[in-house]
Amino acid sequence: MNDAATKTVKVRYFASFREHAGISEELLTTTANTARELFDATRDRHGSAEPAGHCKVAVNDDMATWDAPIRDGDTVLLFPPVAGG
Amino acid sequence: MVQVVTAPIDPAALAEKLKDPRAGGYASFEGWVRNENEGREVLQLEYETHEPLVIKEGERIIAEAKERWPLIGAEFVHRSGLLELGACAVWVGVAAKHRDEAFLACRYLIDDLKQRLPIWKKEHYVDGDSGWVNCERCAQHGEAGRLQR
Numbered sequence: 077m078n079d080a081a082t083k084t085v086k087v088r089y090f091a092s093f094r095e096h097a098g099i100s101e102e103l104l105t106t107t108a109n110t111a112r113e114l115f116d117a118t119r120d121r122h123g124s125a126e127p128a129g130h131c132k133v134a135v136n137d138d139m140a141t142w143d144a145p146i147r148d149g150d151t152v153l154l155f156p157p158v159a160g161g
Numbered sequence: 162m163v164q165v166v167t168a169p170i171d172p173a174a175l176a177e178k179l180k181d182p183r184a185g186g187y188a189s190f191e192g193w194v195r196n197e198n199e200g201r202e203v204l205q206l207e208y209e210t211h212e213p214l215v216i217k218e219g220e221r222i223i224a225e226a227k228e229r230w231p232l233i234g235a236e237f238v239h240r241s242g243l244l245e246l247g248a249c250a251v252w253v254g255v256a257a258k259h260r261d262e263a264f265l266a267c268r269y270l271i272d273d274l275k276q277r278l279p280i281w282k283k284e285h286y287v288d289g290d291s292g293w294v295n296c297e298r299c300a301q302h303g304e305a306g307r308l309q310r
Contacts, residue, residue: 091209091281092293130295132279137213139277153211153279159294160208160239160280161192161251161271 082107083148087118092156097122111135112142114152130157163219164238165212170249179234184256188263190271192251194244198294202287208250210241211279222273226255229269230262237270239280 085108088101097118104121108114111133118124133140134153146152172191179187194206223235234256244250253270257263274280282294 090211090279091283134211134214134279137217139214139218153214155211155279156281156293157295158276158278158280159282160210160278161275 081148083146083150085114085146085149086151087114088151088153089118090153090155093124093126093154096124106146108146110142111140111144111146111152114146115142115154118154126156131155132158162236163216163223164236165210165215165241166238167240167242170238170240170252172249172252172254175236175238175252175254179236179254179256181233181256183258184233185258186260186263187254187256188260188267189255190251190253190267191249192271194246194248194250196246198284201284203246203284204287205246205285206244206248206250207283207285207291208239208241208244209281209283210239212241215239215278215280218278219274222270222277225273226266226269230257230266232257232262232266235266235270237274239274239278 082105084103084105086101087104089097094100106114106117108117112128115128128142132155133142135144136151176187176189196203226232226235232255237253239251253267255263255266283291284294285291
């Protein structure tokens with residue numbers, strides 16, 4: 077499979093992202109190669125303006141970087157700015 | 162050990178579990194629900210967590226602290242769900258041979274758990290409004306007193 081191939085990924089939204097999107101998860105067909113590209117695609121889709129720099133991402137329940145590769149069948153968790161404590 | 166709980170946190174019971182004859186010092190931190198934030202009166206706090214990653218990444222933070230300092234025990238517990246004013250939202254406890262490493266590791270744990278774990282806080286205000294806390298500002302606050310890395 078080449079890099080530009082479409083893939084299907086499950087995207088999960090948390091906290092403000094979930095409220096903004098109006099859903100907690102969805103299956104997306106995408107050509108995104110990295111977590112950042114996928115995040116940008118969801119921002120376009122749901123009209124969110126949150127910059128990636130303040131947010132975090134996990135792929136298949138492991139914390140990841142925005143450069144992490146996205147593969148067919150992955151579950152990508154999008155985390156808005158965290159505020160524990 | 163890292164725990165996410167919905168029932169009230171009992172710091173005394175948690176401290177008891179850290180007791181060890183080798184430990185000469187114990188340092189803890191409790192975060193409480195405050196009645197005000199950014200000039201707005203707060204009625205309640207609601208915490209959302211993604212528990213599997215709070216546990217996994219939380220254990221990683223504890224492992225890092227144990228690499229830095231010779232600790233005998235280190236644990237933390239975070240609440241999830243709706244909390245009333247004054248409730249303990251987070252407890253961090255560290256037992257060590259001496260106080261220096263207990264204090265330092267306790268500070269390390271609370272600073273990193275606030276900035277790294279998938280936990281979100283929604284404030285419910287007295288005026289009926291509500292809003293998610295953006296921790297960019299708390300991160301800056303924390304940075305001022307943060308340990309030298």
